[in-house]
Each structure stands twice: as structure tokens, then as C-alpha cells.
Amino acid sequence: MTNPIEQFQIKPIIDLHIGGVDVSFTNSSLMMAIVVTVTTLFLTLSMRPRAVVPGRWQSMAEVFYEFIANMLRDNVGSEGRKYFPFIFTLFMFVLLGNLFGLIPGAFTFTSHLIVTFAMAAVIFVGVTVIGFLRHGLHFLSFFFPKGAPMAMGVLLVPIELLSYVFRPISLSVRLFANMTAGHIILTILGGFVVSLGALYVVPGVVPLAFLSAVALLELGIAMLQAYVFTVLACIYLHDAIHMH
Amino acid sequence: MPQFDPSTFASQVFWLVIFFAALYFLMAKLALPKIGAVLDERQRKIDDNLDKAAQLKAEAEAAVAAYEKALAESRAHAAAVVKEMAERLARQAEERTQELAARVAGQIQAGEQRIAAAKSAALAGMREVALDVAGAVVHRLAGGPADVAAVEAAVAAALKEQGQ
Numbered sequence: 001m002t003n004p005i006e007q008f009q010i011k012p013i014i015d016l017h018i019g020g021v022d023v024s025f026t027n028s029s030l031m032m033a034i035v036v037t038v039t040t041l042f043l044t045l046s047m048r049p050r051a052v053v054p055g056r057w058q059s060m061a062e063v064f065y066e067f068i069a070n071m072l073r074d075n076v077g078s079e080g081r082k083y084f085p086f087i088f089t090l091f092m093f094v095l096l097g098n099l100f101g102l103i104p105g106a107f108t109f110t111s112h113l114i115v116t117f118a119m120a121a122v123i124f125v126g127v128t129v130i131g132f133l134r135h136g137l138h139f140l141s142f143f144f145p146k147g148a149p150m151a152m153g154v155l156l157v158p159i160e161l162l163s164y165v166f167r168p169i170s171l172s173v174r175l176f177a178n179m180t181a182g183h184i185i186l187t188i189l190g191g192f193v194v195s196l197g198a199l200y201v202v203p204g205v206v207p208l209a210f211l212s213a214v215a216l217l218e219l220g221i222a223m224l225q226a227y228v229f230t231v232l233a234c235i236y237l238h239d240a241i242h243m244h
Numbered sequence: 245m246p247q248f249d250p251s252t253f254a255s256q257v258f259w260l261v262i263f264f265a266a267l268y269f270l271m272a273k274l275a276l277p278k279i280g281a282v283l284d285e286r287q288r289k290i291d292d293n294l295d296k297a298a299q300l301k302a303e304a305e306a307a308v309a310a311y312e313k314a315l316a317e318s319r320a321h322a323a324a325v326v327k328e329m330a331e332r333l334a335r336q337a338e339e340r341t342q343e344l345a346a347r348v349a350g351q352i353q354a355g356e357q358r359i360a361a362a363k364s365a366a367l368a369g370m371r372e373v374a375l376d377v378a379g380a381v382v383h384r385l386a387g388g389p390a391d392v393a394a395v396e397a398a399v400a401a402a403l404k405e406q407g408q
Contacts, residue, residue: 005245005246008245008246008247009246010246010249010252010255010256012255016255018258021254022251022252022254022255023254023255023258023259024255025255025259026252026255026256026259028252028255028256028259029255029256029259029263032259032260032263032264033263035263035267036263036266036267036270039267039270039271039275040267040270040271040274040275043271043275043276043278043279044274044275044278047275047278047279047282050278050281050282050285051282052285052286052289054282058282061275061279062279062282062283065276065279065280065283066283084276085268085271085272085276086268088271088276089264089267089268089271089272092267092271093263093264093267109256109260111247112246112247112256113247113248114247114252114253114256114257115256115257115260118256118257118260118261119260119264176247180245180247
């Protein structure tokens with residue numbers, strides 16, 4: 001039975017060291033490269049007809065565009081327009097990372113906490129900078145709920161501050177944990193199918209049915225988590241721009 | 245778990261930054277403007293067509309209004325023509341009737357005059373005939389020529405008796 005943890009192993013493909021730091025091109029980097037290539041090819045080739053009445057491929061590209069554009073408009077408003085490329089990139093990167101990771105044998109870079117945390121940290125820092133740039137020091141009042149009695153500030157400000165600081169952690173752990181858990185379950189169920197199926201055909205069918213159901217569920221989770229990650233980024237952006 | 249092996253962190257973050265930045269620029273400079281342009285173009289075309297439709301509708305409504313106005317005008321004109329024609333015909337009929345009546349009255353008058361003349365002429369002739377007849381009768385009855393003066397007196401008396 002394969003070790004369910006093994007699939008998360010980072011394997012260097014091209015060894016690379018810059019200033020003594022190991023920055024090898026790995027299986028994780030390869031998946032990122034594939035995601036970037038596929039996303040770019042998909043969105044550019046599908047839009048090539050530039051048709052007024054779109055075909056299947058062009059419709060798909062437009063659906064992605066409008067989905068994210070609407071998400072940004074609903075959650076942030078018109079001020080969020082200039083962050084659209086970033087939010088769109090974020091969504092496509094996470095979505096295709098999750099989905100391609102489900103291909104048997106492929107690597108899921110979103111199952112690594114450092115990757116999701118790096119993205120969450122960029123969102124966190126970026127949103128905080130936007131907040132201070134727009135509102136100056138007034139942005140600090142974000143940590144004190146409007147209308148609350150002054151005395152409550154002693155209690156409320158640390159809570160608000162803590163929940164704010166925990167945003168990148170919850171954001172990154174949510175995606176990482178979902179992906180990791182899902183892939184572990186899939187591998188374990190797959191191992192059951194093989195070991196029980198080797199024993200006798202019929203017992204192997206039961207975990208296979210489970211595996212199929214869970215694979216379908218994981219497909220949904222892959223899309224849902226990409227959506228959640230992006231929506232939360234939009235909500236944080238909204239907080240920075242509008243302060244509630 | 246490999247997720248918590250810090251030796252791979254540098255490489256993962258390094259390539260994440262590179263590929264995420266690459267994707268960002270590819271999206272921001274290449275893919276998204278293209279899709280946005282196509283969507284804007286479509287929206288513009290739809291708006292254009294809607295505008296055109298609204299314009300054509302307004303034109304159609306103006307045409308209908310003009311048509312109805314023209315129709316109403318022609319109806320009014322036709323009614324006026326009919327009324328005028330009817331009046332003229334009535335007036336002509338009236339005139340002709342009067343003219344006819346006058347002519348007929350004239351003819352009647354002339355006829356009456358002619359009748360009166362004929363009557364008086366006939367009456368004048370009657371005296372001669374009566375004289376002749378009376379003379380002849382007397383001649384036959386009496387067996388000799390009648391006294392002309394007596395006959396004339398008798399005829400005149402008889403005529404007078406007839407009221408002439």
C-alpha cells in the first residue's frame with residue numbers, strides 16, 4: 001500500500017542553487033508552469049475568434065471573466081476594478097492548481113502550506129497597505145467597531161486585531177488542509193481498492209464506489225476552495241477600501 | 245509530512261512568485277484586455293442595436309401618426325366636397341325647379357290666353373253660324389226669306405240668354 005503522504009513529496013527536477021539557497025525546479029514548480037501555460041493558452045486561443053456570438057471555447061473564457069468580474073463587483077464595488085487582474089489570476093491559479101492536482105500522478109501545489117500561506121500573506125500585506133494608503137492612520141479605527149463604548153475598546157481592539165492577523169493563517173490553512181486531507185483520503189481509498197481487489201474482486205468494488213464518490217466530492221471541493229479563497233480575498237479588499 | 249519540511253520552502257516560494265507574477269502579467273496584459281474588449285464590443289453592439297430599434301420604432305410611430313393625420317384630413321376634405329356638392333346640386337335642382345315652374349306657368353298662361361282667344365273667336369263665329377242656321381230654319385219653316393233684322397235680334401237675345 002502506498003504511503004498517502006508520499007504524494008506530497010517535493011522532488012527536484014532541475015537542481016538550482018542561488019546564493020547557497022536551494023531553489024530547484026521541482027514537481028511543484030512544474031505544475032505551476034503547466035497551470036500558467038494552460039490558463040494563458042486557454043484564455044488567448046479561445047478568444048481568438050473575437051466573435052460577437054461566442055462559440056463553446058470563447059463562452060467558457062467569457063464565463064470565467066464575468067464570474068470573477070461579478071464576484072469583484074458584488075464584494076468590493078467599482079473601486080475594486082483595478083484589482084481585477086490580480087483577483088482573476090489568483091482564482092485561475094488556485095482553481096487550476098486544485099483541479100490539475102486531482103489528475104492521478106499529478107502534484108497539487110495548493111496542498112503545501114507554504115504556497116497557500118505565501119499567497120495569503122501577499123493578500124494580507126497588500127490589503128493592509130491599500131487600507132493605510134486609502135485611509136491613512138484612520139484605517140486603525142477599523143479595529144474598533146463603530147458605536148461601541150470607549151471602555152470596550154480595551155477588549156474589542158485586541159480581539160479585532162487578532163482576528164485580522166489570523167486572516168492569512170485561516171485563509172492559507174483552509175485551502176492547504178482541504179487539499180491535503182482530500183488527497184490523503186483519495187490515496188487511502190485507492191489503496192483499499194487495490195488491496196481488497198487483489199484479495200477478491202467483489203470486496204474491491206465497495207471502496208471503489210466510495211473512491212468514485214469521494215473523487216467527485218474532491219472535484220467539487222477543488223472548485224469550491226478556489227472560490228472561497230478568491231471570495232475571501234475580495235472581502236478583505238472590501239474591508240480595506242470601505243472599512244465595513 | 246513533506247509540507248513541514250522547511251528545506252523545500254525557498255524553492256516553492258521562489259517558483260510561486262515567478263509563475264504567479266508571470267500569470268499575472270499574462271492575464272493583465274494579454275488575456276483580460278482581449279476578453280474585456282470583446283465583451284465591451286458586444287455590449288456596444290447590443291446598445292447600438294437597441295438604440296437603432298428605438299429610433300426605428302419612433303420613426304414608425306411618426307409615420308403612423310402622419311398617415312392617420314393624412315387620413316383624417318382626407319376624410320374631412322372628402323366630407324367637405326360631398327357637402328359642397330350636395331349643396332350645389334340642391335341649389336341647381338331648386339333653380340331648375342323654379343325655372344321650370346316659371347316656364348310652365350308662362351306656358352299655362354299662354355295656353356289660357358290662347359284658349360280664351362279661341363273661345364271668343366268661336367263665340368264670334370257662333371253668332372254668324374246661328375244667324376245662318378236661324379235664317380235657314382226660318383226660310384224652310386216660313387217658306388220665304390227671313391227678316392234679317394228679326395233673326396239677328398232673336399239670335400242676340402238667345403246668345404244673351406246663354407250668358408254670352
